[in-house]
Amino acid sequence: MMEDTPSKEENTRVLKVLEALKQASHDLQTHPSPNSAESNSPSIKALLELETESDTILSNDPLLSTLSEHLASLKSLFDTLQKSCGHGLGSFLARRVSTQSISRVAGSIELEIQAWIDRESIDSLMKGLKEPLQIEEDELVSLLSQLEDRVLQGFNRELQDLVLKSKIFRLLERISCDPSCSRKVREQCAFVVSALIRFNKDVFVGQVLMGRMIHGVVSMASWKSMKVLCSLIKSIKSPLVDEIESNGEIPKIISFLDYKDLHLRVVTWDCVLEIGYFGRKEAIEAMLKEGLIKKLVELQRSELGGDLIDIGVFGDEKDGGKGETRFLENHPFASCVARFAVQLEVGEGLRQREKRAFKQEILRTIRNACVSNAEAATIEAEVLWGSSP
Numbered sequence: 430m431m432e433d434t435p436s437k438e439e440n441t442r443v444l445k446v447l448e449a450l451k452q453a454s455h456d457l458q459t460h461p462s463p464n465s466a467e468s469n470s471p472s473i474k475a476l477l478e479l480e481t482e483s484d485t486i487l488s489n490d491p492l493l494s495t496l497s498e499h500l501a502s503l504k505s506l507f508d509t510l511q512k513s514c515g516h517g518l519g520s521f522l523a524r525r526v527s528t529q530s531i532s533r534v535a536g537s538i539e540l541e542i543q544a545w546i547d548r549e550s551i552d553s554l555m556k557g558l559k560e561p562l563q564i565e566e567d568e569l570v571s572l573l574s575q576l577e578d579r580v581l582q583g584f585n586r587e588l589q590d591l592v593l594k595s596k597i598f599r600l601l602e603r604i605s606c607d608p609s610c611s612r613k614v615r616e617q618c619a620f621v622v623s624a625l626i627r628f629n630k631d632v633f634v635g636q637v638l639m640g641r642m643i644h645g646v647v648s649m650a651s652w653k654s655m656k657v658l659c660s661l662i663k664s665i666k667s668p669l670v671d672e673i674e675s676n677g678e679i680p681k682i683i684s685f686l687d688y689k690d691l692h693l694r695v696v697t698w699d700c701v702l703e704i705g706y707f708g709r710k711e712a713i714e715a716m717l718k719e720g721l722i723k724k725l726v727e728l729q730r731s732e733l734g735g736d737l738i739d740i741g742v743f744g745d746e747k748d749g750g751k752g753e754t755r756f757l758e759n760h761p762f763a764s765c766v767a768r769f770a771v772q773l774e775v776g777e778g779l780r781q782r783e784k785r786a787f788k789q790e791i792l793r794t795i796r797n798a799c800v801s802n803a804e805a806a807t808i809e810a811e812v813l814w815g816s817s818p
Contacts, residue, residue, distance in 0.1 A: 444546065444549070447542045447545060447546065448542075448546075450500075450538065450542055451538070451539050451542040451543065451546075454535040454536070454538040454539040454542070455535075455539055457531065457532060457535040458532050458535050458536050458539070493541075493545060495541055496538060496541040496542060496545070499534055499537050499538045499541060500538065502534050503531065503534045503535065503538065506530050506531045506534065507531070544587055547579065547587070547588050547591055548591060550572065550575060550576060550579070551576070551591050551592070551595050551597060552595075553572055554569075554572045554573065554576060554597065555595055555597060555600070557569045557572060558597070558600050558601075558604060558618075559600070566611055566613065566614060569614055570613050570614060570617050573614070573617040573618060573620070573621055574617060574620075576621055576624075577617070577620050577621045577624045580621070580624040580625055580627075580628045581624050581627070581628075583628075584628060584629060589628070589629060589632065592625065593632075598622070598625060598633060598636055599636070599640075601618040601619075601621050601622050602618075602622060602636065602637075602640050602641065602642050602645070604618045605618045605619045605622065605642060605645040605646065605649075606641045606642065606644065606645030606648075607645075608648070612649060612651060615645070615649055615654075616649060616651060616653040616654055616657070619642075619645070619646050619649075619653075619654060619657040620653070620657055622637065622642060622657070623657045623660045623661055623664070626660075626661060626664045626665065627660075627664055630664055630665070634664075634665055634668075637661065637665065637669070638665070638668060638669065638672055642661075643658075643661075643669070643672055643673055643676055643678060644676060644678065646658050646661075647673075647678045647681050647682060648681075650681075650685065650688075650693070651693065652690065652692040652693040652695075652696045655682075655685065655693060655696040655697050655699075655700050656696050658673075658682075658700055659696065659699050659700045659703055662700065662703040662704065662707060663703060666707045666777070667707045667708070667709060667777065667778050669707075670703075670704050670707045670708045670709070670712050670778065671709065671711075671712070673704070673712065674708070674709075674711050674712040674715055679704075679712065679715040679716055679719065680715070680719050682697060682700060682701070682704075683701070683716055683719040683720075683721055683724070684719070685697040686698065686701075686721075686724045686725075686728065687724065691733075694728075695761045698728070698761065698762065698765065701716065701721070701769065702768065702769065702772050704716065705769050705772035705773050705776060706772045706773075706775070706776035706777065706778070707776060707777055707778050708776070708778045708779075709778045709779065710778075710779060710780075710783050712778070713773065713778075713779065713783075713787055717787075717790065717791075717794070721769075722766060722769075722791055722794040722795065722798060723794065723797075723798040725762075725765045725766045725769060726766060726795065726798040726799060726804075726808065727798075728762035728765055729762055729763065729764065729765050729766055729808065730800075730804070731762060733759075733760055733761055733762050733763075734760060734762040734763055734764075734765065735756070735760045735762075735763040735764070736763065736764055736807050736808070736811065737753060737756065737763050737764040737767075737811070738764065738767075738807065738810060738811045738814060739807065764811050764815075766791070766795065766808050766811065766812060767808065767811035767812045767814070767815040768815070769791075770788060770791050770812045770815060771815045773787050773788070774788070774815075788812070791812060792809055792812060792813075795808050795809055795812070796809075
């Protein structure tokens with residue numbers, strides 16, 4: 430059963446008016462000079478016109494009563510400003526005070542409108558996630574994308590309170606882990622979770638570490654889900670890698686390097702680098718046990734691989750690393766064995782003696798994985814050149 434059409438159209442109309450009010454308020458704050466606050470200012474005209482149009486809308490929603498009061502105050506300030514049109518010092522000071530007050534009230538209007546939009550957005554999303562038949566899949570994905578974009582704008586305490594009170598995080602996690610839901614919805618739910626971790630790691634990270642989120646993300650086996658995992662590792666660091674390893678997800682992740690989907694292999698490689706940087710001994714051992722070095726040698730041998738040392742850009746700082754970056758854009762697996770070794774060398778997860786031991790193990794594995802002495806010599810040289818002895 431779809432949402433009632435008249436109600437949906439009404440919400441769309443309200444949102445359109447409020448978005449226009451928000452933009453006009455923002456413009457007024459961006460140009461707070463006395464001239465911008467005169468009656469011929471586009472921002473002022475827009476606000477005055479929208480204030481009249483929004484009277485009916487605001488009176489029907491008690492949550493917008495504060496906004497209605499701000500608009501009334503703004504109109505009063507405009508009237509005061511129009512009366513202080515003289516050329517004396519008193520008129521000049523009055524215009525200054527009125528202009529500052531208008532800018533301050535415009536800021537309050539923008540915040541109030543954004544708070545209303547956030548409430549409506551989360552309410553609509555909660556309904557869509559709890560009752561999938563009430564909303565089309567594409568519309569649900571769009572709502573999730575809007576929340577992700579909003580969260581990525583930066584920390585906002587009111588928005589955080591809305592998220593916590595709605596308990597939407599648990600719902601997002603549950604759907605991310607539910608194989609009966611569509612992959613598009615699951616992936617977008619995972620992106621929102623990742624955005625919330627960046628929004629405030631201290632508040633939301635515990636729910637990821639204690640929940641089923643990691644398994645849900647890995648089980649999707651898509652480049653988007655691996656992009657989420659990569660983002661989560663960067664945000665949570667070693668504690669998340671510990672969970673990945675203890676949950677037995679390392680073998681599945683390494684297996685993605687063999688998939689035909691190139692995009693999945695590339696993002697998985699990025700994820701392997703992050704695990705290498707933040708992973709402790711157990712996580713690195715688990716990756717090597719799955720034949721990681723042999724897989725990397727094969728990827729480096731492929732058309733998308735290559736040897737940076739042969740083209741003279743591996744570790745070359747003369748051009749600020751631009752040559753290496755350009756080459757890697759078209760050859761994502763170039764020198765991947767050495768790049769992995771470097772991650773272990775400079776990473777945060779291993780002790781110094783563990784780094785030395787893994788380096789020796791990587792060098793031994795290279796000799797067995799290569800098809801020729803020349804190939805082995807090149808890769809070994811990159812590993813020795815790219816990291817300290």
